[in-house]
Structure formats: structure tokens, C-alpha cells
Amino acid sequence: MAANSRLTIAAHALAWLALARRRGQEVLTSEQVAASVNTNPVVIRRSLGDLRRAGLVEVRRGAGAGWSLSREPERITLLEVYDAVDARPPFGLHRTEPNLECPIGRGIRPALSGVYGRVEHALRQELAATSIADVLRESLANRQEPAGR
Amino acid sequence: MAANSRLTIAAHALAWLALARRRGQEVLTSEQVAASVNTNPVVIRRSLGDLRRAGLVEVRRGAGAGWSLSREPERITLLEVYDAVDARPPFGLHRTEPNLECPIGRGIRPALSGVYGRVEHALRQELAATSIADVLRESLANRQEPAGR
DNA sequence: CCGGATGTAACAGAAGCTGTTGCGACAGGG
């Protein structure tokens, strides 16, 4: 499973920030977020750094520093997160140029680019339909009760 | 560009087989296909082997061996090719389990699975809308004339 | 049988992602 988990990590961090905000805690440190995602704080700083450059979160430095959402979670879509983390597109073209002497080799790349463009568009539409608030709500609805307690 | 070019390679090979069939040449060797894709014949055999297991192409062994389409290119969709080559899904979940003590960590995975499932569904619908015959037609339409001749 | 082509294993190189360490930069509090 070496697939892209960047979008997952970023969405997790944002949902956690959204929940903290709702609970009245304005900022979280990268270490606090990392504790929930179960990874290294530097990984979280990298991810939140992408989101900061995209204007989705804000950071305060110095003592008492931490991260907070730039706007309400209802107005942050997964599409924005997807663009912010710069995930790799699902399909790539030939990594070496096809043989241009061949009629297929000559025209296949624009042909597939068209198809892949439509796929990407459909993917983006789906991501745009879900907000961080939706993710947060779904997460809270889906949490199972602790097994034996 | 380490992205998945498997679908691209397979679609290229199939379009080439479709064109050869239209021209009256029933079978092509992996070497002939590799010459158009501009890669190693073993790469093509791997790819076409996937397609053979999915029933999209047939292979004849022995002398005069080679590959041919199992059915008309109009009836082979890119979705079938996608399933045959077993490309990786665009998004992956956490590679380490999130912290289950945290309300987000507990419910985020099913929440994101739902979103990712909808994305995958949209992607599949787009791929199902394009056939190898479409790819062939688009390729022939898009080939640019040789620069100076 | 022979020859040409496939099937498949094994390996190397390149690239990407994650995790980790280390250190400089920054700012609020004492």
C-alpha cells in the first residue's frame, strides 16, 4: 500500500482542527494532530504547510503556537485539499515517447489525454461535493463504540 | 513521472491490434507491438498477458505466433482494460492505523472510504464510456503530419 | 525435429512516499 495517502492525512488533520474549533480550542500543535493521525509531527507540518500555502489553514508561531482553520469547515471542499496537496493524477502517459513512425504512436497521446482529462474532471466533481464538515460529521457518525467497555 | 502508465500501454497495444486487424493483419508479435510503443517486448507481453487473463486478447503460440483481439474494438471499453491491468486506486487510506482513542481517528476511515468509493465510481463511468475503437479513431484523427515532408 | 515466439523469474535502476533526525528561525512570557 504505497498509494497516495496525502489527501487522507490532510483531510484527517482538517477534520480534527474543525472538531477542536467546535469544542472551543482554537489552535492545535502539529504534535497534537500527529497524535490523532498516529504519525510523526514533521509529516503533519509538511501536510499542513501545503494547506497553508493554499490558504486553507493559518499558523501562529512562537510560544503557544499552532494551527487553525482559515474558514468554516463547511466552506472547505476536498477538491481544494486535493489541489493543495498536489496529489499525482491517477493515470500517466507513456514514460518514453512512442514511435512516431507508427500512426498509433503519433496520435495516441492526445487521444488518451482527452480521456484522462474527462476522468480527472469527474474525479474533481466528486471531491468538490464533499466538505470538511461532511467528513467530520461522517467520522463522528461512523465511530464504533469501544469493544468492551 | 512515475505515474501509472499501465493503462496507457495496454490501450496503445489494443489500438494497434485493432488497426492491424482492420488492415487485414490478424496477429502481431510482442516485438511488433513493442516497436510502436517504444519499449521492451517483455513489457508488452506482461501487459498483454493481463489482458489475455481478462479475455480481451488471444494469443497463439509456436511458430507464427502472436496476439489478436478477442472481439471487435467497439466492444472493448477502457474500464475493462483498467480492471484487467489492476491499476492502483487514486487514493489510499492511512498507511498506519489512526489513533482509535480520538473520535476522528475512530471514524475517519469509513468516512473517507465512502468518498473514495464515489470517486472511483465516477472514474469507472468515464472509462466505460470510451472504447478501444474510440481511442483508435481519436488517435488517427490527432496524428500530426510529419513536420517537413 | 527446428525455429520463432511466448511465459516467467530474477534483477537493477529510478522515483515517490513516509518516517526520522537535526538545526535554524520565530515570538510570547517571564
Add this chain to the structure above:
DNA sequence: CCCTGTCGCAACAGCTTCTGTTACATCCGG
């Protein structure tokens, strides 16, 4: 003014995946 906690970022290792390559066994039409 310094101290301390936190971020920013570079660098590196480990892992995995993908592609390309070589090598060799297997198959089967002529």
C-alpha cells in the same frame, strides 16, 4: 533581554512500485 516551545526545512534511510532488461524454459506450426 533571554528562554522556551513550536514551526520551517533540509537531509537521509527504508520501503514499495514501476519499468526495463536478461535469461531460460516452454510451446507448437511447418
